[in-house]
Amino acid sequence: MTAALVLAGYALLIGAVAPTALARARWAHHAPRLAILTWHGLMATFVITVALILYHVALREPHVHDGLLGLLTACGLLPGAAVFGSAPHAAADPAALLPPTLAVLLPGGWFLRTVWRTRRAQRRHLAMLAMVGRPSFEHDAVVVDHDTPAVYCLPGRSRQVVVTEGAIKTLSREQLRAVLAHERAHITGRHHLCHAAAEAFAHAFPKLPLARHAREQTALLLEMAADDQALRSHSRETLATAMCEVAAGQTPRAAFGAGGPSAAVRLHRLLTPKATPHRATRLAIVGCSVAAPVLPLLIACGLLVG
Numbered sequence: 001m002t003a004a005l006v007l008a009g010y011a012l013l014i015g016a017v018a019p020t021a022l023a024r025a026r027w028a029h030h031a032p033r034l035a036i037l038t039w040h041g042l043m044a045t046f047v048i049t050v051a052l053i054l055y056h057v058a059l060r061e062p063h064v065h066d067g068l069l070g071l072l073t074a075c076g077l078l079p080g081a082a083v084f085g086s087a088p089h090a091a092a093d094p095a096a097l098l099p100p101t102l103a104v105l106l107p108g109g110w111f112l113r114t115v116w117r118t119r120r121a122q123r124r125h126l127a128m129l130a131m132v133g134r135p136s137f138e139h140d141a142v143v144v145d146h147d148t149p150a151v152y153c154l155p156g157r158s159r160q161v162v163v164t165e166g167a168i169k170t171l172s173r174e175q176l177r178a179v180l181a182h183e184r185a186h187i188t189g190r191h192h193l194c195h196a197a198a199e200a201f202a203h204a205f206p207k208l209p210l211a212r213h214a215r216e217q218t219a220l221l222l223e224m225a226a227d228d229q230a231l232r233s234h235s236r237e238t239l240a241t242a243m244c245e246v247a248a249g250q251t252p253r254a255a256f257g258a259g260g261p262s263a264a265v266r267l268h269r270l271l272t273p274k275a276t277p278h279r280a281t282r283l284a285i286v287g288c289s290v291a292a293p294v295l296p297l298l299i300a301c302g303l304l305v306g
Contacts, residue, residue, distance in 0.1 A: 004056040006299050011049040014042055014292070015205075019213040027277045027285075028217070029269055032224035034277070034285055036194055039214045039221075041289035043201045046210055047107055049296040051100035056300065058099050110200035118196065121254040122154045129162065139163055139180060150249025151176075152257040153183035155192040162255075167246055175242035178234040179258040185229035186256040191222045220262050227266055240270045 019042065022028065028035035133142040141161035149167040154160045161183045168176065186192070198218035202211040230239055243263050251257030277285070 003299055004053055007049055007053045007056065007296055010296055010299070011046060011053065014046045014049060015208050015210045018042055019210040023213045023217055027281065028221065029224060029265075030274050030276050031282065031285075032221040032228065034282060036218060036221045036225065038285060038289045039218055040194065040197060041292050042210055043107075043197070043214055045292040045296065046205070046208075047104060047201075048293050051103040052296050052300040054099035054103055055097070058097070107200050107204040110203040111196055114196045114199045114203070115193075118192065118254040119156060119158070121252075122156060122158050125154060125252050125254070126158055126160065129160070133162065136163070139168075139176070141180065143168065148249055149246045150251070150257065150259070151179045151183060151246050152249070152251045152255045153186050154255050155187050155190070159187045161187075164249065167249070170245050171242055174234065174238050175245070178230050178239040179242045179246060181230040181233060182226045182239070182258050183256065185226035186222070189222075189225065189229070191226070191256065194218060194222060220265065222256070223260070223262050223266055224269065226256070227270065231270075236270045236273065240267055243267060243270075 022035070022038060022042070025035075028038075129142050129144070133144045135141075136143045139161075141163045144162060144164050146164040147166045148164060149170045150162075150164045151167050152162050154162070161180060163176070163180070167179075171179070195218060198215045202215040205211045227239065243258060243266065246257075247259035247263040249257060249259050251260055276282075
């Protein structure tokens with residue numbers, strides 16, 4: 001029971017306290033990929049912690065007091081043998097393992113549903129593009145005859161970059177290449193999977209502060225990560241000017257757009273660059289992100305609490 005209480009406190013810390021602090025962290029916008037890793041580490045940590053809490057509450061047999069081997073025995077992953085001098089015992093009742101299993105399957109199921117719905121929306125949009133768009137080998141994209149400047153991409157299996165005639169006429173050649181590089185960064189980086197994971201977590205735990213912050217921040221940070229990729233071959237001024245031109249363009253569902261509601265924050269970031277966190281700081285953040293999901297396992301195994 002002590003471990004369950006400690007785990008509950010850890011879940012509260014991860015689910016309510018840490019998200020607020022991370023959302024306000026200044027380094028996050030200067031290292032977006034690192035921040036995305038941290039947000040996803042927190043989400044994974046929360047799911048693991050909740051599953052272990054339910055495990056302790058539901059399981060009546062004393063497997064959890066036998067450390068890691070006892071925990072594996074309770075899950076049926078090891079034969080029921082004596083562990084550290086304790087008496088042999090059979091594998092745990094499957095009914096007792098149902099609640100922690102559901103805690104893991106719930107966000108996993110939402111993730112699969114989110115990916116499926118996204119692909120379905122993309123197929124519908126691609127069918128529409130086949131009728132109203134035309135392929136452009138020069139831009140490696142589909143061009144749509146529309147006056148409003150807009151550039152967006154459909155990631156995933158049916159990957160496609162879309163440009164309007166308004167964007168081609170309004171942007172210079174270098175500006176157009178910059179926003180196209182931004183969109184291709186979404187595709188090559190498989191950003192749709194990170195976005196789907198945050199969306200799925202938000203559906204699985206709708207009232208949780210971590211879910212709300214993770215969904216909002218992940219969407220913003222993915223755009224910043226694509227901006228950083230585009231900056232490897234284009235200047236800040238070029239990308240910023242292009243973003244201003246396409247900011248009013250509408251982005252369809254299941255697509256990433258170069259403009260959108262985050263454009264103002266991203267423009268400020270582009271025009272007021274700051275140094276990325278020191279290497280030691282980055283390593284510390286990565287270490288904490290990796291250690292966070294491991295800590296509840298140590299608690300559950302009785303290695304940190306008696």
